[in-house]
Amino acid sequence: MRTAVAVALVTVLAACSSSSHAVTPSSPATTTSPATATGPCTHALAGVGTTRALSLAIDGHARVVRVHLPTRDSGRVALPLVLNLHGSDSNALQQEALSGMDATADQDTFLAVYPQALLPAGIGFDWNVPDVPLRGGKAVPPDAADDVSFLTHLVTELESRYCIDPRRVYATGFSGGARMASQLGCDASTVFAAIAPVTGLRFPTPCNATRAVPVVTFHGTADRTDPYAGNGEAYWTYSVVDAATRWAVKDGCTGAPTTSRPAGSVTFTLYARCADGATVGLYTIAGEGHEWPGGPKLPRAVTRLLGAQSDAINADDVMWQFFRLRVLP
Secondary structure, three states: OHHHHHHHHHHHHOOOOOOOOOOOOOOOOOOOOOOOOOOOOOOOOOOOOOEEEEEEEEOOEEEEEEEEOOOOOOOOOOEEEEEEEOOOOEOHHHHHHHHOHHHHHHHHOOEEEEEOOOEEEOOEEEOOOOOOOOHHHOOOOOOOOOHHHHHHHHHHHHHHHOOEEEEEEEEEEEOHHHHHHHHHHHHOOOOOOEEEEEOOOOOOOOOOOOOOOOEEEEEEOOOOOOOOOOOOOOOOOOOHHHHHHHHHHHOOOOOOOEEEEEEOOEEEEEEOOOHHHOOEEEEEEOOOOOOOOOOOOOOHHHHHHHOOOOOOOOHHHHHHHHHOOOOOO
16 A cells, blocks of 8 residues: 555656745744855856756765755855754655645755655665664664764755755755654754654654754644554654653743644644754644645545644745755854
8 A cells, every 4th residue: 555655656746846835924033144155156057946866875875856946046055054864764856746846946946855765665665774673673774874864964965066055955855754853952953953754753862962953843633644642653652742842951941832723723833942942843633644635635545544734834945945944054
């Protein structure tokens, strides 16, 4: 069944050229001013508005990466970079289609980059999240590639090829990719200015972040794959609220969490008064399944397996408004 869904995503979603633009709530309150790009750059980006596939050798492994170059880039000002990580049993092309992030990258002028994992799973791949089992409780092979190292070295490689502001690099991802993005917040806090896991926020233990990492996350209450209340697979034991609370503790947030209703079926929980001006925010989408909020419409075969899809909030637009206010010190 999961293989059939993956095939449907490849054949149907890959044809989608833009995401549906749902209601975009205001970004969380912050004392941080919008970050400005550095410049000028020494090399231009050719082929703006297109996605190119790169084959790179990193840490002795051949890796596949899809890079979307925004339409409005001049090649003369350094751009923000968003790494967008696919879920388990998936790949870079599927994630580009599932999230529909290219449209937001074109609108707001940032590089959207879709790396691909290496561990074979179904017709796709899984990420090697340190000390975390794979789906079904399977152990990660001992010779598996170090994906934290891959993704941090990938940023360096992209900075050598494209016009990127190194202080404005961000990570998001879906499901297994969200768990991987959570890991990057802990293990590479000097590389990624903020993280935005979608349907998969975790708090890695230990968390070796050397600064308060801004976090925003999205999760549906009807998610059967990674249940909102926890009690799922071996990699999914505690609740989403617990994960957000643990991040708030790590970030030194001293204020009591506050809630608001930015859209009818959406509750936003904000943990504020954190160290270094960071915040932790959780968008809870009532009735949504294991989906990317506000993304392109999914085939019925997918929603039957993963649950209802919601367009009450557009995760791409909301996370970008969050990212754009965050910059590495």
